[in-house]
Amino acid sequence: MAISLQVNGRAHRVEADPDKPLLWVLREELGLLGTKFGCGAGLCGACTVHLDGVAARSCQTPVGEVGRAAVTTIEGVAATALGQRVGAAWIDADVPQCGYCQAGQIMSAVALLRETPKPDDAAIDAGMAGNLCRCATYTRIRAAIRAAAA
Amino acid sequence: MPLRDLYAHPCGDPGGGGVSAPVLSRRGFIAATALAGGGLMFDLRIASAQAAGGVLNAFVRIAPDNRVTIGAKNAEVGQGAKTMLPMLIAEELDIDWAQVTIEQTHADAAIFGPQSAGGSRTTPREWLPSRRAGAAARAMLVAAAAKRWGVEPATLTTRSGRVLGPGGRSLTYAALAADAAAMPAPELEKVALKDSATFRIIGQSIRGVDTPAIVAGKPLYGIDVSLPDMLHAVFVTCPAFGGTMKSANLDAVRALPGVAHVVPIKGDGAPESLVDGVAILSKSWWTANKARDALEIEWDDAAARAFSSETLAEGAKAKLAGKGEAEVLRSGDPDAAFAAAAKTVEAQYHYPFLAHATLEPQNCTARFADGKVEIWAPTQNPEAGRTAVAKALGIEPAAIRINLTRIGGGFGRRLMNDYMVQAAAIAKAVPGTPVKLIYTREDDTRRDFYRPAGWHRFRAAIDGQGRLTALHDHFVTPGTGGKAVRAGDASASEFPAGLGPAILYEQSLIPTNMPTGWLRAPGSNGVAYAFQGFLDEVALAGGRDLPTLMLELLDGATELARGPNQPPFKTARARGVIEKAVAMSSWADRARLPKGEGKGFAFYYSHMGYFAEVVHVAMAEGMPVVRAVWAAGDVGSHIINPLNAVHQVQGSIIDGLGQALVGQAITQVDGAVEQASFDTHPLPRITDAPPRIEVAFVTSEDPPTGMGEPALPPLIPALANAIFAATGRRVRSLPIRPEMFA
Ligand code: FES
Ligand code: FES
Numbered sequence: 001m002a003i004s005l006q007v008n009g010r011a012h013r014v015e016a017d018p019d020k021p022l023l024w025v026l027r028e029e030l031g032l033l034g035t036k037f038g039c040g041a042g043l044c045g046a047c048t049v050h051l052d053g054v055a056a057r058s059c060q061t062p063v064g065e066v067g068r069a070a071v072t073t074i075e076g077v078a079a080t081a082l083g084q085r086v087g088a089a090w091i092d093a094d095v096p097q098c099g100y101c102q103a104g105q106i107m108s109a110v111a112l113l114r115e116t117p118k119p120d121d122a123a124i125d126a127g128m129a130g131n132l133c134r135c136a137t138y139t140r141i142r143a144a145i146r147a148a149a150a
Numbered sequence: 151m152p153l154r155d156l157y158a159h160p161c162g163d164p165g166g167g168g169v170s171a172p173v174l175s176r177r178g179f180i181a182a183t184a185l186a187g188g189g190l191m192f193d194l195r196i197a198s199a200q201a202a203g204g205v206l207n208a209f210v211r212i213a214p215d216n217r218v219t220i221g222a223k224n225a226e227v228g229q230g231a232k233t234m235l236p237m238l239i240a241e242e243l244d245i246d247w248a249q250v251t252i253e254q255t256h257a258d259a260a261i262f263g264p265q266s267a268g269g270s271r272t273t274p275r276e277w278l279p280s281r282r283a284g285a286a287a288r289a290m291l292v293a294a295a296a297k298r299w300g301v302e303p304a305t306l307t308t309r310s311g312r313v314l315g316p317g318g319r320s321l322t323y324a325a326l327a328a329d330a331a332a333m334p335a336p337e338l339e340k341v342a343l344k345d346s347a348t349f350r351i352i353g354q355s356i357r358g359v360d361t362p363a364i365v366a367g368k369p370l371y372g373i374d375v376s377l378p379d380m381l382h383a384v385f386v387t388c389p390a391f392g393g394t395m396k397s398a399n400l401d402a403v404r405a406l407p408g409v410a411h412v413v414p415i416k417g418d419g420a421p422e423s424l425v426d427g428v429a430i431l432s433k434s435w436w437t438a439n440k441a442r443d444a445l446e447i448e449w450d451d452a453a454a455r456a457f458s459s460e461t462l463a464e465g466a467k468a469k470l471a472g473k474g475e476a477e478v479l480r481s482g483d484p485d486a487a488f489a490a491a492a493k494t495v496e497a498q499y500h501y502p503f504l505a506h507a508t509l510e511p512q513n514c515t516a517r518f519a520d521g522k523v524e525i526w527a528p529t530q531n532p533e534a535g536r537t538a539v540a541k542a543l544g545i546e547p548a549a550i551r552i553n554l555t556r557i558g559g560g561f562g563r564r565l566m567n568d569y570m571v572q573a574a575a576i577a578k579a580v581p582g583t584p585v586k587l588i589y590t591r592e593d594d595t596r597r598d599f600y601r602p603a604g605w606h607r608f609r610a611a612i613d614g615q616g617r618l619t620a621l622h623d624h625f626v627t628p629g630t631g632g633k634a635v636r637a638g639d640a641s642a643s644e645f646p647a648g649l650g651p652a653i654l655y656e657q658s659l660i661p662t663n664m665p666t667g668w669l670r671a672p673g674s675n676g677v678a679y680a681f682q683g684f685l686d687e688v689a690l691a692g693g694r695d696l697p698t699l700m701l702e703l704l705d706g707a708t709e710l711a712r713g714p715n716q717p718p719f720k721t722a723r724a725r726g727v728i729e730k731a732v733a734m735s736s737w738a739d740r741a742r743l744p745k746g747e748g749k750g751f752a753f754y755y756s757h758m759g760y761f762a763e764v765v766h767v768a769m770a771e772g773m774p775v776v777r778a779v780w781a782a783g784d785v786g787s788h789i790i791n792p793l794n795a796v797h798q799v800q801g802s803i804i805d806g807l808g809q810a811l812v813g814q815a816i817t818q819v820d821g822a823v824e825q826a827s828f829d830t831h832p833l834p835r836i837t838d839a840p841p842r843i844e845v846a847f848v849t850s851e852d853p854p855t856g857m858g859e860p861a862l863p864p865l866i867p868a869l870a871n872a873i874f875a876a877t878g879r880r881v882r883s884l885p886i887r888p889e890m891f892a
Contacts, residue, residue: 017437024436028382033374034367036558038509039591043828046509074367087365094357094793097801098228099364100371100510100558121841128836132828134509134559135228136804137797138839 003063007032008076018064022056023047025063026073034074034103038132045131048104048111049073055111057130074103077110082148086110089148097135105131109145118149182290182331189213190327192287209255210239210287216311216324218245221255223262224272226360227530227560228801229858230794231272233359235280237790241351242284242344244308245323252359257532257552265554267530268565268668270757270856273790277853285341294329295321346788355793360556370556372528375515377584381410382435385572385587386442387427387597390821391663393451394419395426403430403445408437412445413579415572417542421599421665422566424542429576435588454821457663462818465660466605466626470498474624474656476632479642482652484611487620491611495691499608499680501884502815504601504669505823505831510558511594514573517584522549523577527570528557535567539574550574561805562668566599592826599667600816602628602638606680611652616692618699620652623681628666629659635666637673643719644681645755649706663821670805671859674756675866679810679884682752682867686874696751696871697732697762701725717852719755723784726848727762728753730782734846735764740875747777748875752867759860760784760848763803765868767876772891774811774873778842779803781861786854789847798857799845806865808834813885 005012007030014029021040026032026049038046040059047059050072077083086109096102105128112119112127119127124145133141183191192210209221220239226232236252257265264275288308295313296303298321306313312320323330346352363370388395395414404412411431417424428445432438469475488494515526523543529535532552540547557564573587589597604627611620627638634640640657647653669675682696689699704721711718731751732738740749746769753762761783767774781799789795808814812832817824825831870881879890 020434020436024434028434028436031376032367033369033376036371036509037373037511037588039827041591041827041829044509044591078366090365091357091361094361094797096228096358096361096364097230097797098226098509098557098559099358099360100508102364103367106365125837132509132833132835134507134561134833136801136808136834136839138804138834138836139800139843140797141836142839 001064005063005066005071006068007071008073009079014063016063019062021059022049022061022063022066022071023058026058032073032075036100036103038101043132044101045104045108046101048107048131050077050107050111053111053114055108074107077107082113083110086113086144086148089144093140093144093147095137095140095144097137101131101133105133105141109141109148113145113149119145182287182333182335184328184331185211189324190331210243210283212323212327214324216249216322217251218243218249218311218323219251219253222252223255223265224267225265225528225530225532225554225557226254227267227557227564229267229272229798230358230791231267233356234791234794235272235276237351237356238276238280239284241349242281243288245311247351247354247356249311254554257536257554259533265532266565267560268562270759270859273854273856274758281343282338282341285343286336286338289336289341290330290333291323291326293333294326298326298329352788352790353792356791357793371510371558372515372526372555373510373513373558373588375526375555375586377515377517380515380584380586381431381433381580382438383429383431383573383576383585383587384435384438384442384590385415385427385429385576386445386447387425388449388451388454389596390449390451390454391421391665392419392454392821393426393449395428396448396450398428398445398447400428403441406441406444408432408434409441411580413576415575422568423538424568424571424575429579429587431576431580431585435586439590451821454663457821458819459817462603462660462662469626469658469660470605470607470624475658476656478640478655478657479647480654481647482620484620484622484652484654487611487652488609488622490613491619492614493612493691495610495612495688497608497684497687497880497882499606499683499882501604501676501679502817503603503664504809504814505595505598505816505825506561506563506669507595507828507831507833508559508561508563511589511591512563512569513586513588514569515584515586516573516577517582518574518577519582521545522551523574524551524553525570525574526553526555528555528564529567529570530557530560530562530564531567534565535570538567538571542571543574543578561670562672563598566667568597591828595826595831596823599636599665601669601672601675602635602666604638604676604680606684608684610684610688612688612692616694618646618651618688618692618703620654621646622654624656624658626658626660628662628664630661632659634659635662637666637668639673641673641677643710643712644677646703646706648710649703651703664818670802671756671862674754674863675809678752678754678756678863679866679870682754682864683870683881686750686867686871687880697728697737700728700753717758720852723760723850723852724753724755726850727760727782727784730846730848731762731764731780734782734844735766735780737764746876748872748877750868750871750873750875752864752871754860754863756863757859758785758855759857761861761864763861763864763868765865765872767869767872769876769891773888774876774886776807776840776869778844779840779865780844782846782848783861784848784850785857785860786852787849788854789849790854795847795857796845799861800843802859802861803843803865804834804839806862807838807840807869810866810869810884810886812838813887815885
């Protein structure tokens with residue numbers, strides 16, 4: 001079935017099963033490989049994107065349900081000043097270790113800061129609790145979010 | 151403490167599949183080639199100081215604009231090697247870090263020498279060879295300048311990629327490229343290295359070379375490999391380890407929309423090479439994975455299904471009660487020491503199987519054509535993969551090209567190359583078409599090479615002064631036929647062997663069908679918890695705290711020899727980190743903590759690193775919450791990249807807390823693993839990360855060693871000992887469950 005999508009400000013038309021998760025449409029149809037597969041079950045957050053600015057698990061989002069929502073991925077998040085600030089804070093703190101989770105972490109952090117521009121420590125933890133980092137870069141994730149919020 | 155890193159098995163697989171490191175010249179060589187357009191390439195092959203017969207190669211390319219490209223030969227798995235190894239070369243080449251571009255090399259032991267990323271071995275293995283590589287290249291550039299200016303090389307200096315001469319003369323490396331290529335190569339063993347006081351890159355905090363690309367979402371990982379006309383694959387294997395395939399409804403699956411191929415694979419039965427299974431291929435991985443719902447396979451798995459965690463635990467307990475099957479170490483007279491003891495202490499400790507749970511699931515891309523295979527793999531151990539693929543496919547190792555991708559977490563999982571062999575075998579069925587195999591999370595959890603479970607029964611003899619006079623450990627570990635499973639064997643050098651107390655270390659084996667492997671700090675990650683947890687009991691029974699007991703025991707020797715290729719264990723270095731951790735954590739003031747709070751200490755030596763750690767816990771809502779962790783480490787004379795070193799320690803600490811506190815345990819029913827994803831085999835989340843982690847390094851005179859592992863082992867016993875201090879309850883089994891405090 002032909003599906004229209006708005007991704008990172010661009011219109012796309014894809015031929016896909018409406019049940020196919022947005023994650024795999026991004027990766028396989030649109031070649032946007034920054035959004036990662038970690039569990040496919042909503043448990044790790046590696047696949048986090050924004051739908052109309054709100055964080056969503058793309059592995060749990062059938063492409064047929066995206067509708068007119070604007071999809072933002074890690075490749076497009078730096079288009080906003082906030083996205084840029086978070087990315088810069090991430091680089092400055094050298095947050096990544098293996099780096100695999102970091103696209104999802106950054107997407108969740110941007111969504112958190114959009115909602116709560118000055119989060120306290122508890123709000124940071126609550127906002128980021130859905131994103132696993134196997135390398136356990138959590139100390140620096142907190143620091144980078146604090147820096148981006150300042 | 152044991153140094154059971156991977157040294158004994160340089161390729162990561164004691165069962166064979168070794169890196170057949172070619173013996174080039176014992177001194178290695180350096181060759182320089184002038185490049186078209188005025189650049190210069192150094193081909194540096196240097197006999198490794200520590201891996202006999204091994205070679206290091208790094209390509210250093212100097213472009214006409216004086217930018218320097220350095221080949222990073224080891225795969226980046228989050229340990230920082232892709233940044234750190236080029237730092238060593240750049241330092242001695244005497245260039246600015248800003249001039250450097252880093253390129254990941256492909257895998258080829260014949261060119262690059264050892265390329266495995268495991269056992270925290272990269273740093274000790276490359277510390278001298280990589281620096282010599284840079285220094286030799288620099289010497290040739292200096293010689294070229296000396297000749298041009300008609301002066302002695304000794305009168306020249308270098309700085310930031312320029313040779314500086316008398317009277318303010320200076321030339322860029324690029325300008326000297328063609329001449330340098332013609333200079334005789336210096337003897338690498340004799341090339342002068344910098345005085346470490348003049349280091350300008352080593353010791354600087356340098357960010358990960360790929361950090362900006364990661365933040366931009368660039369495709370760096372194995373799972374991101376995309377090739378024209380590529381097919382995606384899932385591979386379905388027998389849930390019970392060791393089952394073989396009888397039949398499958400292949401045609402029914404072939405008929406499903408979007409399915410391109412369904413390929414039955416006949417394996418050799420070894421999980422580290424190839425087990426039986428069915429591959430489903432499609433243009434879309436999601437489609438391929440969906441199609442497996444329709445796949446019905448009949449397995450021959452009656453024998454495999456006989457294994458379960460329950461029977462394993464029963465067997466282990468029965469063995470534990472008896473005498474050990476083998477003596478690993480008997481030193482002094484333990485029987486006499488127990489007979490003369492003023493007091494004895496006994497306890498049993500247990501830890502479970504664990505999965506690696508790398509966030510990037512196992513995956514690999516392969517293309518088979520004309521009898522050759524090209525592979526794109528996130529592997530920590532490429533040469534062992536080459537050997538395994540060659541064997542499974544019946545082709546020459548030379549017919550295999552392995553490209554290294556960035557790796558989304560390893561922790562030892564990717565020292566095994568099962569996914570590589572599978573991808574190659576599947577690709578062989580569709581010649582000419584690249585195939586990307588991706589495990590589901592469930593596949594990944596259920597097809598791991600698990601950290602083996604272990605059971606320990608300890609006894610200690612204490613004399614009238616409260617001193618430890620004998621230690622007896624009966625260790626029950628998976629294995630058969632007198633041989634423990636991979637990463638499951640006992641060590642004769644386990645602390646406090648050789649330090650005074652009489653020792654009896656025994657081992658007994660119980661059969662399992664669980665594939666096992668190296669998990670971060672293999673051989674130490676579980677054992678450290680058991681030994682340092684029990685020694686805390688011994689210390690308190692003797693009226694002292696664990697740091698005091700450790701320092702007393704360390705008085706028993708200055709050095710303890712280890713195996714070949716391993717430096718001795720030095721008690722002064724252990725003492726240094728213990729004293730540092732005690733000081734930085736205000737250990738002496740812990741009696742002032744409020745009720746329900748406590749601090750625990752542990753020390754461990756593994757992978758050539760000395761770490762002492764203190765954990766502060768407070769009980770909250772029936773579970774211990776970690777308030778702070780202090781870690782003091784000694785990994786030698788230099789912390790090459792302090793930023794990354796601290797990251798490794800922070801990560802190890804939270805990793806250890808996760809192993810103990812969030813419920814990680816792999817269990818088995820009917821021969822198969824029960825857990826499937828992060829709900830049943832959880833990882834620590836940000837909410838589990840302590841608000842405070844303090845890291846300090848004590849430097850010593852020995853050469854630098856690796857950071858990926860040694861900070862993990864002491865964390866769990868320090869936590870367990872803190873929980874005892876806070877609650878009076880001993881953690882003698884992992885993981886820690888809330889029921890324990892009910
Ligand atoms: S891949 Fe979507 S939450 Fe894990
Ligand atoms: S950086 Fe490795 S999983 Fe987060």
